[in-house]
Amino acid sequence: MYVTISPQKSGGHFATSSADYVNYLEKENQQLPDQEKELFFDAESDSISPETVTAEIDQNTAKLKTSEARFYSITINPSARELGKLTSKEQLKDYTRELMKTYAQCFNREIDGRGVQANDIKYYAKLETQRHFKGTDWQVKENQPFANQIIQLKSQQQRINRGEEQGSIQQLQQQISKLEEQAPHKVNGVRITQGMLKPGDQSHVHIIVSRKDASNRYSLSPGSKYKASEVMMNGKLVKRGFDRDRFFTAAEKIFDQKFQYQRNFVESYASRKLFNQKPKAYFQQLSRLSAPQKKLAFQLLRQSGLKVPAIPANKVQLAVKTFNRLRKGLKVAIKSSSIGY
Structure with a gap:
């Protein structure tokens, strides 16, 4: 489960209105008839218009400074394996509502x-069902050397067409076709490029949450650097802070209990924290998993794009060279929605 919390900015500044972000979340609805459009939902309703969302969020900003975020964005990104436990989009909505109670x-x-x-x-x-490949996705990166050569060959074809140089357009096209075939990552036979739709179930949820509480009196910032503390404000002792560890842990605990999901070690928030704080301990714990769990762990890591060497599932002896290679690759791979936060 990949969960993020971030303040919404417009350029280098906090957005003064939620309108742009709301419009962005309407992108999947643009080509759909009204009866098929996915509307916003909250704790009580499944049918909230984008206009209502913008108005409610923008009006709930009393006494906020221009240097403070008006609203935050939370994204809930289940992995393909987690989505396999769901049978309807309503289940993902119900899960979102449960998680926001813990929030x-x-x-x-x-x-x-x-x-x-x-x-x-x-x-x-807002529930969405589509995702696009980004330039940071490992499939796009590994295809990039082939993409660069194809671009050069197509530029050469254009120069020949303009009479700027001599050559065979047909031969260049054959080279392009060969490179397209050699590219390692494809969807339905087509080379994966930035902006291409990802295949399979890509359901995920975007949440717009107001900085102010529903009464528009209290500021509630999940971006606070304080987990739990007290401070004097206007002569009063005020509690402050947000426990991100508790929230991220709850994200997987609620899902696991609700859908009887058996979470593997490398999918857990605890393992990600362990990797960041004590990477050697992370790999030691990985090596002590049972044979079936270890096999699944390395399968999930490979699916995330990490180049995992062929290590026997019954006994893992991580040499220093192998450890360093895995550690470097895992810094990127652990950000994948399939294995971490």
């Missing part, structure tokens, strides 16, 4: 003398 509980704040509750959070979520 409220992760604030170390009080509202009217009590802890933050789910109905204090003003949020709107």
Whole structure:
């Protein structure tokens, strides 16, 4: 499960309106008839218009400074393996609602003398079913040397067409066709390039959550660097902070319990933290997994683009050279939605 929380910016500044972001989330609806469009949802409704979302978020910004985020974006990106446990989009929506209840509980704040509750959070979520390959995706990167050669050959064809140089356009086309065939990553026989739609189930959820609580009185920032602390504000002792560890852990715990999902070690938030803090301990724990779990772990790592050497599943002896190679590659691969946050 790959979950992110980020303040929305326009260029180098915080966005003063949610309109641009809401419009961006309408991209899948642009070519659909009204009856097929996916509307926004919240804790109570499945049929919220984009205009309502923009108005509600933009009006809920009392006393916020221009240097403060008006709203945050949360994305929920289940892996292909996790999506395989779902049978309908309604299940992903229900999961989102459950997770947002925990989101409220992760604030170390009080509202009217009590802890933050789910109905204090003003949020709107949008389920999407498409994703596009980015320039940072490992498939695009590994195809790039072939793409560069193809671009050069096509430029040469254009120069020949303009009479700027001599050559055979047909021979160049044969070279281009050969490179297209040699490119390692394809979808339905077509070389993967940046912007191409990803195949399979790509369901994920975007959430727009207001910086202010539903009453428009209290600021609730999940971007706070404080997990739990107290500070004097206007002569009052005020609690502050947001427990990201608790939230990210809950994201997988709720999913696992709700859908009876058996999470592998390399898919867990705890393993990602272990890798970042103690990489040697990460690989030691990886080596101690049972044979079936170890086999699945390396399969998931390979699917993320990590070049994992052929290591026997029953006994892993990670030499220093192999360890360093895996560690370098895993820094990128662990960001994949299939194995981490």
